[in-house]
Amino acid sequence: MRVVVSIDGDLIVPQDPNQGIPGQRTAINRIVAGLGELLRSEHELVITYGNSPQIGYVLLRAEIASHVVHSVPLDVCGSDTQGATGYLLQQALHNWMQQFLVNKEVVSLVTQVLVDMSDPASARPTRGIGPFFDRDKAQLYANTRNWDFVLIPGRGYRRAVPSLKPRHIMEVRSIQNLLAAGTIVICAGGGGVPVCQSERDDLVGIEAVIDKAYTAALLATEIGAQVIIFVSTWDKIEQTLGTHLGDGSRRVLSSELGESIKRARDLDEGLYNKFIASQQFLQRGGQLVLIAPPGRFGADPQCSSGIHIVNG
Amino acid sequence: MEKKGVAVVAVGGNSLIKDEKRKDIGNQIQAANESMHHIADMIQQGWDVVVTHGNGPQVGYLLRRVELARHELHDVPLDILGADTQGAIGYMFQQALHNEFLHRGLTKKAVCVVTQTIVDRSDPAFQNPTKPIGSFMAEEMAKERREKEGWSVVEDAGRGWRRVVPSPLPLRIVEADPIRDLIRAGYVVIAVGGGGIPVLEGEQGKLVGVEAVIDKDFGSALLANMIQADLFMISTAVEKVALNFNKPNQKWLDRITLAEAKKYQAEGHFAKGSMGPKISAIIRFLEKGGKQAIITNPENISRALKGETGTWIIP
Numbered sequence: 001m002r003v004v005v006s007i008d009g010d011l012i013v014p015q016d017p018n019q020g021i022p023g024q025r026t027a028i029n030r031i032v033a034g035l036g037e038l039l040r041s042e043h044e045l046v047i048t049y050g051n052s053p054q055i056g057y058v059l060l061r062a063e064i065a066s067h068v069v070h071s072v073p074l075d076v077c078g079s080d081t082q083g084a085t086g087y088l089l090q091q092a093l094h095n096w097m098q099q100f101l102v103n104k105e106v107v108s109l110v111t112q113v114l115v116d117m118s119d120p121a122s123a124r125p126t127r128g129i130g131p132f133f134d135r136d137k138a139q140l141y142a143n144t145r146n147w148d149f150v151l152i153p154g155r156g157y158r159r160a161v162p163s164l165k166p167r168h169i170m171e172v173r174s175i176q177n178l179l180a181a182g183t184i185v186i187c188a189g190g191g192g193v194p195v196c197q198s199e200r201d202d203l204v205g206i207e208a209v210i211d212k213a214y215t216a217a218l219l220a221t222e223i224g225a226q227v228i229i230f231v232s233t234w235d236k237i238e239q240t241l242g243t244h245l246g247d248g249s250r251r252v253l254s255s256e257l258g259e260s261i262k263r264a265r266d267l268d269e270g271l272y273n274k275f276i277a278s279q280q281f282l283q284r285g286g287q288l289v290l291i292a293p294p295g296r297f298g299a300d301p302q303c304s305s306g307i308h309i310v311n312g
Numbered sequence: 313m314e315k316k317g318v319a320v321v322a323v324g325g326n327s328l329i330k331d332e333k334r335k336d337i338g339n340q341i342q343a344a345n346e347s348m349h350h351i352a353d354m355i356q357q358g359w360d361v362v363v364t365h366g367n368g369p370q371v372g373y374l375l376r377r378v379e380l381a382r383h384e385l386h387d388v389p390l391d392i393l394g395a396d397t398q399g400a401i402g403y404m405f406q407q408a409l410h411n412e413f414l415h416r417g418l419t420k421k422a423v424c425v426v427t428q429t430i431v432d433r434s435d436p437a438f439q440n441p442t443k444p445i446g447s448f449m450a451e452e453m454a455k456e457r458r459e460k461e462g463w464s465v466v467e468d469a470g471r472g473w474r475r476v477v478p479s480p481l482p483l484r485i486v487e488a489d490p491i492r493d494l495i496r497a498g499y500v501v502i503a504v505g506g507g508g509i510p511v512l513e514g515e516q517g518k519l520v521g522v523e524a525v526i527d528k529d530f531g532s533a534l535l536a537n538m539i540q541a542d543l544f545m546i547s548t549a550v551e552k553v554a555l556n557f558n559k560p561n562q563k564w565l566d567r568i569t570l571a572e573a574k575k576y577q578a579e580g581h582f583a584k585g586s587m588g589p590k591i592s593a594i595i596r597f598l599e600k601g602g603k604q605a606i607i608t609n610p611e612n613i614s615r616a617l618k619g620e621t622g623t624w625i626i627p
Contacts, residue, residue: 017386079399094519099518174499
């Protein structure tokens with residue numbers, strides 16, 4: 001069985017940025033330990049993850065240093081975090097497997113994702129990223145860097161970029177080759193590095209973000225995975241859905257998600273995207289989506305706690 | 313397409329940053345496109361290529377940002393910075409190669425693998441850190457960092473104080489097997505950026521990042537040995553290696569043996585910070601069973617492979 005594990009960015013980066021990289025290592029080790037039984041199993045595993053907090057750090061540093069060091073466009077920021085978070089995950093997985101004598105290779109691939117530019121609605125810059133600015137600075141960057149801004153009441157102006165839907169994982173064939181060789185593949189971090197095609201069909205990076213849930217679903221479909229596991233920030237999900245699941249599990253038919261989707265749309269964009277992405281994946285041949293807290297997963301995702309979404 | 317074999321090609325700093333005035337991302341992408349054009353030439357000739365690269369200036373930019381943002385954000389250790397640059401440079405190369413293949417009608421694909429390189433804690437470099445990194449500091453700050461963070465700092469000929477870190481020899485490339493799998497499956501692989509992310513191997517084979525840097529040519533040579541590459545190429549700023557470089561009796565070298573390379577190295581023909589380590593890396597590669605190595609500049613890669621230029625070094 002092929003399984004795509006998608007880890008929320010917030011679970012990798014501690015709330016308190018003072019915990020720095022050691023805090024990220026601890027968080028990642030904990031998540032990896034939870035995946036233990038899956039790592040031990042015969043499943044072919046792909047691991048992907050969010051990178052919003054890390055992108056925030058990269059952008060804030062770039063801004064503070066902008067009088068001395070050149071700036072970094074979003075596609076390069078994304079690839080940067082794919083290197084760093086990929087490395088941390090790869091090392092944590094390697095170490096866990098060494099400890100428990102699991103003899104598998106693990107690699108991280110830099111992953112470009114071709115985005116869908118055909119939907120004009122999605123090309124609107126609505127997603128706020130990076131540090132907050134005062135009015136003057138925002139005006140300056142609007143003029144000099146051609147940036148768009150959103151005003152977040154009480155916090156200030158924030159750069160806004162489009163959040164685009166993924167259309168194709170550029171490195172999908174190499175991912176499949178590695179999986180077939182028994183290697184665990186870490187890829188498509190942060191939803192992938194967003195690229196589009198120029199007039200002569202060249203790939204070029206673009207200043208946009210891609211929601212990782214849609215990328216996870218597309219990736220799962222393109223590699224023919226049966227299962228997606230969204231390892232998620234749980235408190236927020238319980239709050240959004242107004243239920244307490246704890247360690248329990250709940251089975252939902254894809255067609256019955258309506259009410260949950262409505263709630264998520266207003267309260268938790270990340271969860272909303274997970275639901276919609278799940279429906280897409282299941283419609284295109286997927287068997288199971290598990291939305292779960294970062295606890296211990298069994299070798300059989302069917303038996304793990306969380307929300308189980310299946311076709312029907 | 314006639315199969316020529318597997319080549320590990322280590323591209324130099326000039327493949328991303330042409331000069332001090334052209335170091336922003338736009339220029340880096342342009343330089344990457346140019347460099348990968350030459351790599352695509354050799355791929356079209358039938359070579360299976362692993363591209364490796366340096367990351368010195370890029371780590372420098374990241375360090376500078378981290379330093380300036382220190383009052384607001386956490387520090388970032390060197391292993392993570394190395395990983396950062398592997399992602400970003402890998403992305404630029406991978407995209408440039410994709411576009412080259414597209415224009416040439418090749419069905420090849422390029423892929424970048426984040427790569428860890430194991431170094432030995434007992435390597436003498438850890439007792440004697442020599443590689444300067446980051447910005448110059450005032451003496452007071454240098455001493456404070458030494459006290460509080462255990463940095464090694466040195467005074468640099470009146471220009472101020474600088475942090476120095478060890479540059480140990482690489483022992484093993486952790487991801488060598490998947491890299492070989494990808495090459496065998498026909499991919500062009502970008503790997504071992506900056507010599508690889510330096511890690512120590514502890515109890516039970518557990519890896520942990522370490523504050524060090526690895527010479528990219530040494531890391532690349534090691535990978536070439538581990539995947540039994542047919543050729544190790546170093547692409548740098550000069551077309552050929554010379555004896556008595558920049559002196560009136562300068563002599564370009566076309567083809568030398570391992571024994572000659574060692575002799576010239578011992579005679580001090582190759583500058584310490586530039587050609588010296590490249591020759592040393594090639595010596596290590598050939599001593600461990602490597603078949604052939606070549607040094608040339610990006611523009612002459614194709615001609616060199618046809619035997620028309622470059623300096624060839626053979627066992």
